[in-house]
Structure formats: structure tokens, C-alpha cells
Amino acid sequence: MKLPELSDKQVPMSESTVIEKLKRTANECRLDIITMLEKAKSGHPGGSLSVIDILTCLYCHEMKVYPNDPMNEDRDRLILSKGHGVPALYAVLAKLGILERDELWTLRQIGSRLQGHPDRVKLPIVEASTGSLGQGLSIAQGMAMALKMNQSPRRVFCVMGDGEIQEGQVWETAMSAPKFKLNNLICFVDCNNGQIDGHVTEVMDLSPLPDKWRAFNWAVHEIDGHNVEEILSALEKSKKETTKPTMILAKTVKGKGVSFMENQISWHGIGPSAEEADKARAEIQKTLDSLG
Amino acid sequence: MADKATRDAFGEALKALGAKNPKIVALDADLSCSTKSAIFAKAFPERFFQMGIAESNMVGTAAGLALGGYVPFICSFGCFLTGRYETIRMSVGYCEANVKIVGTHAGIGIGEDGNSQMGLEDVALMRAIPGMTVFQPCDEYSTHAAVEYAATHEGPFYLRLTRQKLPNLYRDNQVFQSGRGIILKEGKKLALLGTGATVIEALRASEELANYNPWVIDIHTLKPIDRALVRTLATSCDHIVTIEDHSLIGGLGSAVAEVLAEVPDSRAQLIRIGVEAFGESGDPSALYEKYGLSAPQIVQKLKAKLPNN
Numbered sequence A: 001m002k003l004p005e006l007s008d009k010q011v012p013m014s015e016s017t018v019i020e021k022l023k024r025t026a027n028e029c030r031l032d033i034i035t036m037l038e039k040a041k042s043g044h045p046g047g048s049l050s051v052i053d054i055l056t057c058l059y060c061h062e063m064k065v066y067p068n069d070p071m072n073e074d075r076d077r078l079i080l081s082k083g084h085g086v087p088a089l090y091a092v093l094a095k096l097g098i099l100e101r102d103e104l105w106t107l108r109q110i111g112s113r114l115q116g117h118p119d120r121v122k123l124p125i126v127e128a129s130t131g132s133l134g135q136g137l138s139i140a141q142g143m144a145m146a147l148k149m150n151q152s153p154r155r156v157f158c159v160m161g162d163g164e165i166q167e168g169q170v171w172e173t174a175m176s177a178p179k180f181k182l183n184n185l186i187c188f189v190d191c192n193n194g195q196i197d198g199h200v201t202e203v204m205d206l207s208p209l210p211d212k213w214r215a216f217n218w219a220v221h222e223i224d225g226h227n228v229e230e231i232l233s234a235l236e237k238s239k240k241e242t243t244k245p246t247m248i249l250a251k252t253v254k255g256k257g258v259s260f261m262e263n264q265i266s267w268h269g270i271g272p273s274a275e276e277a278d279k280a281r282a283e284i285q286k287t288l289d290s291l292g
Numbered sequence B: 001m002a003d004k005a006t007r008d009a010f011g012e013a014l015k016a017l018g019a020k021n022p023k024i025v026a027l028d029a030d031l032s033c034s035t036k037s038a039i040f041a042k043a044f045p046e047r048f049f050q051m052g053i054a055e056s057n058m059v060g061t062a063a064g065l066a067l068g069g070y071v072p073f074i075c076s077f078g079c080f081l082t083g084r085y086e087t088i089r090m091s092v093g094y095c096e097a098n099v100k101i102v103g104t105h106a107g108i109g110i111g112e113d114g115n116s117q118m119g120l121e122d123v124a125l126m127r128a129i130p131g132m133t134v135f136q137p138c139d140e141y142s143t144h145a146a147v148e149y150a151a152t153h154e155g156p157f158y159l160r161l162t163r164q165k166l167p168n169l170y171r172d173n174q175v176f177q178s179g180r181g182i183i184l185k186e187g188k189k190l191a192l193l194g195t196g197a198t199v200i201e202a203l204r205a206s207e208e209l210a211n212y213n214p215w216v217i218d219i220h221t222l223k224p225i226d227r228a229l230v231r232t233l234a235t236s237c238d239h240i241v242t243i244e245d246h247s248l249i250g251g252l253g254s255a256v257a258e259v260l261a262e263v264p265d266s267r268a269q270l271i272r273i274g275v276e277a278f279g280e281s282g283d284p285s286a287l288y289e290k291y292g293l294s295a296p297q298i299v300q301k302l303k304a305k306l307p308n309n
Helices: A015-040 A046-064 A082-095 A101-106 A136-149 A167-181 A209-215 A228-238 A276-291 B006-019 B038-043 B056-068 B078-082 B085-094 B120-125 B140-152 B198-208 B227-236 B250-262 B282-292 B295-305
Strands: A076-079 A157-162 A185-191 A218-225 A246-251 B024-028 B048-050 B070-077 B102-103 B133-135 B157-160 B182-185 B190-194 B215-218 B219-224 B239-245 B268-277
Touching: A015 A082, A015 A101, A015 A228, A046 A076, A046 A082, A046 A157, A046 A228, A076 A082, A076 A136, A076 B006, A082 A157, A082 A218, A101 B198, A136 A167, A136 A185, A136 B056, A136 B085, A136 B215, A167 B056, A209 A218, A209 A246, A218 A228, A228 B182, A228 B282, A276 B282, B006 B024, B006 B102, B006 B140, B024 B038, B024 B056, B038 B048, B038 B070, B056 B070, B056 B078, B056 B102, B078 B085, B078 B102, B078 B120, B120 B133, B120 B157, B120 B198, B120 B219, B120 B239, B120 B250, B140 B157, B140 B190, B140 B215, B140 B219, B182 B198, B182 B250, B190 B198, B198 B215, B198 B239, B198 B295, B219 B250, B227 B239, B239 B250, B250 B268, B268 B295
Parallel strands: A076 A157, A157 A185, A185 A246, A218 A246, B024 B048, B024 B070, B070 B102, B102 B157, B133 B157, B190 B215, B190 B239, B239 B268
Antiparallel strands: B133 B219, B182 B215
8 A cells, every 4th residue: 555645644733733744853853864874984974964954844844755756757856966964865764764774774875775975876866976066957857857847737846055166067067057947946055155175155155145046047035944944944835836947055064963072174074973973862852842 | 852950869868768658848048049958948947947057056956856756857068067067966866856968068079169168077977976877979869769768767867969960871771779888890809899979980091900890889888888898808809909989987988998807818918099188269170180080190099009900
């Protein structure tokens, strides 16, 4: 028997219940992210924790997903262009039952489908192999064009990092997506202001970022990327676009949810020790408890 | 039939294919009149995407179209396309996306525009990507065969085409098999292997070298290379000569050398003829003379190297 598609909310939930549930799910994912990276002894906690609220809202609410038939042609697509944040994606996929939770603990191990960066050949549901920054938006554009030619109502979501958009290829797609009137292409930038060598504002400042995307003829929204209501509201607005692709610039905190990781560039690309992981999980659990 | 550049044959072949297969789409980066994708664009405007002068985005977009079920042919000069190597490696190669990369303006044979427009390292680059097939047809008919094969073969594909016109060598009854060289002349102790524009030079050189009874072979598939054929030649020939309008590193000569080095009872010595420097502007035939790719130059070089008989 197939589960109903998650976006067909057959039992209507009140808006506040939906929001509370998404907040809980995101923080449960945070717990799994910490454990995955602890077991892997490497990986990217900062960018995984900053992007998890966005991914949870997309996969567990916004997107048409088929947990029992993940590659169903009628699915919405999501490309995690900032491939290093993939522990967050794996955690959400496990929440949906697309991955077994136990498989999460194989992250980065030899023979695992859960590569350090997404690999679509090993694990097709990640849609595209990414990890070399700046390429995912082009692929997302191609998928959006294919869906349009197929006259499919499905959409393509792309999630980039703010450091990532220093790549020139991103701006080539910034130019082309409005030309092709891809209103079925919705992109998030996880603006955590962190990259390996420092703050984005210092390494290669992007400002004025909203102006840049507006100048390229995108529909631009600026939100708090940890605020579920704001994420959902921006996604609602994206549905009204008739020609423009949507760019949602989401201000986030690198390492969000774990006090000693927050805004610490040093937590970009290392796994926590057992002790640090315990401390992190305790903090996240506290947040979960406060959600009731 | 009149001489034809393989890029012209490509444009017509793609149009013919487009009529048969609605999943065929084409993308170009402001060179559609030169790559001849314009012929397809005119016939199927709704399946042609003008990407502007932005090749990386074209490569990635094609990967997305392929993952969405289409068969995209992306067209530009070989040097410009393969120059977007990292995007091809990740978005096409590592994604196993069914993208057909069409690199025209192969080698010094383009002539007057000079080095910046010459694809001279493209085969080396594309051969190194796991799963990438590399083809270089040498005339109109073989280009049609290559385009048809590219469309039915599932997986990344690099098709290398010439700007200059080439004479027709094949007729409709010629069978093309991926990975199988075509023996144009059976020979004895000397084998001349050409690919693309150098096949005709090898044929012409073979006339002057008739004393040696040379084999002449068209290696239209550069990857996978015809290992069986190279092994046969390795044990029956004294000399195998590779002739290519491409860098001496990483192209036909290298592909043959890689096989040859692993044949335990090989007796053949390899002589590689190719381009050892950046190119330059000039008349194409004058450039072939200067860089040693013309039939007379090939003959001269080989006569100096081969024992008299």
C-alpha cells in the first residue's frame, strides 16, 4: 500500500500545528546530524545545521514527495547545490522514511550510498551529484525546463550556500533562468555568512545581494532561514509567480542550535568528538523539550 | 557527393534525428551558425535553447535536461566546451547524465582564427572522464552514423567535428560499430591510423608509401579504443603510426600507446604524429604542412624513420 503524498494533506492540520511539527522535525534532524558527524568523525556541521530548517520545510511540507516510490516522475525535485550540507538532506530523507535511519550512521564510510557529498548514481533521490560549488543551479534550471516541456506542474527547488554564489557559473544561470521564464524554479541561498577562510563579507562580499538578484529579474524574498512561518510564507508567494524564477535569501546562523558551534567558522568542516556531540545533543534536546 | 565539413553533416544529422525522436534537444552558446546546430534550431525552435556566451551554464543545464528525460546535444567549439572541464566532470560525468557534447572546430585545421579557437586538448580531457565515450568521424556519412549512435547510446558522449571540408570516404552500406576501427586498406608491416581530418591524410600518404604495403585505419572511436585491433597490429606490424590533429599528449597516439604497452608479445614500434605546440593563424593546408600533418609531411617523416625497402 502506498502512503499518501505528503503535500496532499488529507487530514488538514491547523497552521500552528503544522509549524510546530516542522520545528520539531527540524530539531530531531539536528540530533541525527550531530550523531552522523560524530560517527563519521568528519563532515560539515555548520552548514548542515544552518540549512536544516529550510530543507525540513521543503521536504516535509512544501514538496510533492512519494516516500514509498521516491523517484516517481510526479515528484518535486530538490538539488542541494551546497553539497557539503548533505547530512541535513540525509536526515530529512530518513524522517520521511526514504532512507532507513540506521543507514544514516554509514555516512562517509566506504561502500555507503551516503557519500560525503551527494552522489545521484549511488543514491538517485539526491537528484544531482554536487559538492563542486556553483553547479547545482544550472542543473536545476535544466530540470525545470524539462518539466515545462513535459507540461508538468511539478517544481524544482535548489539550495545554495552564500559562499557558493561567488562562483561565476551561478551568475550565468542567474541570467538565463528568467529568460526561460522558469517560474517553476525556486532557489534558496543559505546565507550563514561563513565560508572556509572566514566570513563571506570579508572573503568576497556579496552585497547588495537582493539587488543583484532583482537586477537579474528574479522574484526576490528576504527571510529568516530559521523561521518556519517566514519560510512557508515565501514559498507561498513563489506559487504566484507567472514568469519569474524565485530567489529566497535566507539569513541563517552557521551551526544553528548548538551554542558552541554557532557562527564559529572553525565548525565548518570537522566532526564533533563524543563529548562535544553529547553536549550538542543535550542542547538540541533542550530546544525540543521547550517546543512541547 | 561533394566534400563536406563534419560540422555541416552534424547539423543535418541532428535535424533528421530530431524529426524521429521528440526527446532530442539542442543547446548552443552563441555559435549555432558555426556549429550548425542552427539547422536543428530552424526546424525545431521549441527544442532549441540559446544559452548565450556562457558554456558552463549550458553544460549544467544540459545535465538537468538529461536527468529530466531529454537527450541534449550541447554545441560549441571543442576548446570552449571542454574548457568547462570541472562542470563536465561533475554535472555530466559524475552524474552519469546522458549529455551529448559536440565540440566543433577541432585542431589546427580551422586555420585563420588561430590557436584560441582550436580544440587541441579536448580529446585528452574527455578521455579522462569515466564513462565518457569519444568519437571523431571523418566524413559526412560517418558523422550521420556517429550522431545516430550518440542519440541511442545511454551516457556521456563527446563528438569531435571539423570546421574544414573533408571528402566522402564511406557509402551507405558501411557498418559503423562503436569501438571498432574501420580498415580502409589491409596491409603488412606498417599501419597508419588516422582519426577525423587525418584519415584522408593517412590514405593519401599510403599511396606514396605503397612499397611498405601500409594498413590504413580510421579510428572513429577514440574511447573505447579498439584494443583488439591494436593488439593484432602490435603482433603483426613493425611500425604503427598514429596521425592526429590534436595534442600529442592524450589523444589517439596516447590511446594506442596505452594498449600497446600492455601487449606482451608486441613487436611494433609506435610513431606518433600530432601537434606539439599551441596552434597559430594561417591557411589550413599550410598549417598542416608546417605542423607535419599533411600527407607529404607524413611521408617524409616516415621515410626517414622506416627501413628502406
